[in-house]
Amino acid sequence: MTVTTSPEALRQRAYDALAAARARTALLTDCVDDGELTAQHSPLMSPLVWDLAHIPNQEEQWLLRAVGGRAALWPEIDPLYDAFQHPRATRPSLPLLSPREARAYAAEVRDRVLDLLGAARLEGDPLVDAAFAFGMVAQHEQQHDETMLITHQLRRGPAALSAPEPPRPADDAAGLPAEVRVPGGPFTMGTSHDEEPWALDNERPGHVRSVPAFFIDTVPVTCGAYRRFVDDGGYRDPRWWAPEGWAQIRRHGIGAPLFWRYEGGQWLRRRFGVVEPVPDDEPVLHVSWYEADAYARWAGRRLPTEAEWEKAARYDPVSGRSRRYPWGDAEPTPDHANLGQRHLRPAPAGAYPAGASPLGVRQLIGDVWEWTASDFLPYPGFVAFPYREYSEVFFGPGHKVLRGGSFAVAPVACRGTFRNWDLPVRRQIFAGFRTARDAG
Incomplete structure (x- = not known):
């Protein structure tokens, strides 16, 4: 477009x-x-x-x-x-x-x-x-x-912000398939100034990328699913962890997502000054890349690559083109995605059916940033603009790519091509993930 x-x-x-x-x-x-x-x-x-x-x-x-x-x-x-x-x-x-x-x-x-x-x-x-x-x-x-x-x-102390609760799924989210098959082959990744005038330099240029067929979770990994990893001793078993991640959780005594604590026989979390039970049906939040990667290994799966994530979010198998957003080219509305701090938490998994991709993947935009398996690297033909310090100085294996935006991201700073990046140890950011697997 x-x-x-x-x-x-x-x-x-x-x-x-x-x-x-x-x-x-x-x-x-x-x-x-x-x-x-x-x-x-x-x-x-x-x-x-x-x-x-x-x-x-x-x-x-x-x-x-x-x-x-x-x-x-x-x-x-x-x-x-x-x-x-x-x-x-x-x-x-x-x-x-x-x-x-x-x-x-x-x-x-x-x-x-x-x-x-x-x-x-x-x-x-x-x-x-x-x-x-x-x-x-x-x-x-x-x-x-x-x-x-x-x-x-x-910050500690009483809540200073408030917002209404996000919507529940408008249809039978419990009946959704656990995963969706994304066909293999080429697609257009990234964008251009003509297609997306406010796209930032690391989103450019648009280029053809090919990926083999794969399966990806229909919704982000939920707190309930992640709690099973915690309860199964996931944080005590080095089999699931990259060596640097294992060293990190041992060094800091990490045993659950940030802001979680076990008390009175249940998992609680602190959210903007309020302590509440961890909601099983909400996408998990405040996990590092290492935690996301460990969960995926424990589940017999893996994190999607950045290219896989973007193909799942933008590729339309009928037309063969890449959309601006999973639902099409129209700007996001409150029916499409949880964006802009309208709510102070992710919506339950399966919400926003109007925002689904052509293949049926949900909540790819908004709710939680999603860790991918990929390092933050330039696209072929990348040109820094208007200054190197926005993207170029961060390229390399030290930073991992996140996609999709969170409930805290404004629509102006979130689109199907938008790339975020951070250190794999980061936990305070509004990040979760979904998993993938090869199609075989």
């Missing part, structure tokens, strides 16, 4: 994306006091106030300076909010802007950006063509919103 949009429609899309991201940033930061904003709730994460100023600093650098050619508003703070200069654990020691100063800075930058958006030519230069830079900045803010939501999950 090639996206052709008028300048007026592009401007409105960019305006809406920027406004939605800023509203979510406010929701995540206005719900706690200044003490909570400046505290570091975990050495794994920045203080919320760092994100509160980093977001407009990046917006200023890319839109006001790079696109608009404007002078820097506050150049001396650039080093403070450079994510590559300062690891998260050390950011509380920096002379950061106060919450009041960060909010005032963000408001000033946004006012000037909206003036720029109203006058900018959205064609020609690759940075502005189809409003790419504006879309990139909106996606960046939403990605930090997800990071801030992770910080909310890690």
Whole structure:
């Protein structure tokens, strides 16, 4: 599908994306006091106030300076909010802007950006063509919103956020097949600027990839299924673990997903300040790549490769083309997927039948990020754009690919080609998985 949009429609899309991201940033930061904003709730994460100023600093650098050619508003703070200069654990020691100063800075930058958006030519230069830079900045803010939501999950104390429960499956999810066969052969993986103007550099270029036939789980692995692995002694048996994973769980005494604890004869979990029984029918969450890989081995299966995941999510066997999303080319709605922090948990396995792929695989978009077996590597013909530090510096065997997005991901930052990556030890992220097996 090639996206052709008028300048007026592009401007409105960019305006809406920027406004939605800023509203979510406010929701995540206005719900706690200044003490909570400046505290570091975990050495794994920045203080919320760092994100509160980093977001407009990046917006200023890319839109006001790079696109608009404007002078820097506050150049001396650039080093403070450079994510590559300062690891998260050390950011509380920096002379950061106060919450009041960060909010005032963000408001000033946004006012000037909206003036720029109203006058900018959205064609020609690759940075502005189809409003790419504006879309990139909106996606960046939403990605930090997800990071801030992770910080909310890690913080102690009473809940600061609330949201309605996600929908139950609209049909008989219990009758779904356990797995779906995906035919072998070629398909188009990735995308292009013409097809997906706001796609980021690691999603490009589109290229033909071929995979043998395979089976993939119809739904993500549930807490109930994962609990059987835990109860069967999965965390005490080195047979299931990659050597680095076995060393990691032994070193840290890990025996269950993050935030789980066994108490009073049942498994409980802490979720955004609330302690509750672990729901058996919900996709498992807060597991590392090593835990996902160990479960898959225990179950006699494996994690899907990134190419297998994308073929299951996008390939239409009738037309032979790759869709933007599992359900088609239309933008996601609340009927398709659990996205955008509408809910503060994954929906039960089997939900969102309207979001199923042509082959019948469900919940490929939203609910939980899904670990794949693949290292984060460039596609053939990859070109870094607009800066190496977005993707290129992370390529290699140190990072594993996650696909599909979680309930914490905004629609603007989630599509069938979107690639996420992280270290295989990461557990605080909203990650789960599904398994696969060869078709034989």
